[in-house]
Amino acid sequence: xxxxxxxxxxxxxxxxxxxxxxxxxxxxxxxxxxxxxxxxxxxxxxxxxxxxxxxxxxxxxxxxxxxxxxxxxxxxxxxxxxxxxxxxxxxxxxxxxxxxxxxxxxxxxxxxxxxxxxxxxxxxxxxxxxxxxxxxxxxxxxxxxxxxxxxxxxxxxxxxxxxx
Numbered sequence: 001x002x003x004x005x006x007x008x009x010x011x012x013x014x015x016x017x018x019x020x021x022x023x024x025x026x027x028x029x030x031x032x033x034x035x036x037x038x039x040x041x042x043x044x045x046x047x048x049x050x051x052x053x054x055x056x057x058x059x060x061x062x063x064x065x066x067x068x069x070x071x072x073x074x075x076x077x078x079x080x081x082x083x084x085x086x087x088x089x090x091x092x093x094x095x096x097x098x099x100x101x102x103x104x105x106x107x108x109x110x111x112x113x114x115x116x117x118x119x120x121x122x123x124x125x126x127x128x129x130x131x132x133x134x135x136x137x138x139x140x141x142x143x144x145x146x147x148x149x150x151x152x153x154x155x156x157x158x159x160x161x162x163x164x
């Protein structure tokens with residue numbers, strides 16, 4: 001695909017089908033309810049429609065989508081609107097959590113601060129290496145390893161000292 005051409009509907013549909021579940025899970029980790037997560041997924045794929053990035057492979061697509069979703073979620077919480085309103089759902093959306101087939105550990109991961117939950121999710125649930133996470137999130141690899149270590153420690157304390 002030439003970098004100056006927009007993607008066709010068929011290409012977008014294929015990318016969407018390959019990665020929508022991953023993008024939703026990442027958005028849900030930040031938004032903590034299915035409605036806002038779905039909005040962020042939609043915004044992520046709208047951004048893809050407008051973007052002219054040429055992907056080398058499916059992993060590059062996935063990394064771009066995760067990075068974009070994370071940035072959109074973070075931007076959402078920086079906006080005036082999100083700082084001045086209170087959502088109708090203060091608790092996690094149980095149906096969405098069940099649909100993700102979460103276990104107790106993932107629920108604990110979701111309660112961590114964003115800098116820890118993102119790297120832990122990407123490392124353990126998506127299978128990225130620390131170097132890949134650093135590249136996707138635009139961090140130093142040592143920062144990713146430190147956040148993993150501190151996040152694991154917090155999880156261990158939450159679970160009650162059990163090994164993760």
